[in-house]
Amino acid sequence: MSKVDHPPALEIHDLSVTYHKKPVLYGVDVEIPQGSLVGVIGPNGAGKSTLIKSVMGVIPSSGGWVKVFGKPLKDSLHRVGYVPQRESVDWDFPVTVMDVALMGTYGKLGLFRRPGKAERKIASEALEKVGMLSYANRQIGNLSGGQQQRVFLARALAQDSDLYFMDEPFVGVDAATEAAIVTLLKDMRERNKTVLVVHHDLQSARDYFDRLILLNMRVVAEGPTPEVFTPELLHKTYGGRLTILSEIADRTAKMS
């Protein structure tokens, strides 16, 4: 397997993000091989969501670069899918389940073309896969948390991307939906998709993901789960948080 034929699904080099002059992420170096399920874990405020948002270009980064399948992100936008946090949208918005699933096809439609029969078929199939097709005409506010998350996943499936970023898909969902998401992730891996999942539950992280990124403003460790999921590294990620924060505070104080 040469690197030219199979470039890494995602390559992040020296990525830094600052917010109001405070560093949120710095010097993130990550290389994710194709076809892996990757968990991004770390304490609250570690910059997990910020990492995927800045990789997607949703929020600006202050340094570093990102390559997707060996190309800059803007040349590979159509190969990347994004599932934002469920709470980030207004679920009272007057759209139906079908409308949301159709949004997954917008990326390939460009700015002006309207979704037609082909797009409706893609959206229907995606909804079928997550068991939400019978809800297609419901307003999204009438769904449970788990059902809302399934609709978001259906939308991601309709995007038909090769690399996915999912922001906390397991938050606030019922056990049945959690199991359904896991099945879906494994199914995606079998089709050689690469999925990066921001995750907060350490216990399940070990079972769900092939690789882990331990993040606390910088990458503490990154690699196959058995190698990375060790007490020392986890302690360094979670327990060592205070010392890391004070280090940064020192450094910024010196810089200014």
Added chain:
Amino acid sequence: MYSLTLPWEALGISAVWLVLMAFMVALPCSQVGSFLILRRMSLVGDAISHSVLPGIVIAFLFTGDLSSPWLIIGAGIAGLLVTIFIEMIHVGTRVKSDAATGIAFTALFALGVLLMQLYGGSKVDLDPDCVLYGQLDHILEYEAVSIAGLDVPRPLVTMTAVAFFTLTTMFVFYRVLVLSTFDAGLAASYGYKPVMVHYGMMFVLSIVVVAAFQSVGAILVIALLILPGAFAYMCTHKLPVMLSLAAGHALLSAVLGLYIYAWFDCNLAGAVVLAGAALLVLAWLFGPVDGQLWKWKRSLGEVEKPDDLIL
């Protein structure tokens, strides 16, 4: 039924122009306003309507004509500047965006008021009354443009053009607008640039507000922006239905407003807004989604929750 035919008999063809004018003002407002409500930016409509005043006064001093197209374009740019001004305050300082909006629009409105008093006093059409209440019925005093043998008041032609421009723009960018309103993150990941959508929307909003300014004034225009959308939002769970209902609300308000105007011989803009507010109360009481009547019936277990209705 004399009272039903009164406006048409008393005003003749003018009644048609007045209703059409009120509708052409309310229609683009209703469509842009629906999105303002969904984006939780109703206050920004307020801000724009006040802060374009200095732009209007300055342009008016040069052209001497409130319905000049230059005035509309200039004010569109002024509206953009205000938006940038607000962004600068809240990005550059720790002042949050609601406070920044409050600062920007009141300061610019004050500037407009002073400019108007200092330089606009000699001009008949631009005075505080016009700014506050609008003078919808004054369109009849304008010179008429002859279209297909009919003498159409010029402000109506301008307003129709603005309405057409607004609806066309929104139709073309409909999907971009919907997605960046519902899920800015996903829209950004498609490369839609939510910031550009925001500024584009502010530009169109400024044009609509300025065009409507002469007819309904700086305060009542806010009602025309928000009432139709709020009315429609209470009646449906589907966006295309919501936008159609908002347009219907705009038309009904215009017609009912004309009746109130003819019956009581009052300010027409005020009458249109009052009619719109009355419709909103009806939607609040009897609307199929949020109506109090249905909530009450549901609590008694008499009807099902309207999940899968066409609405």
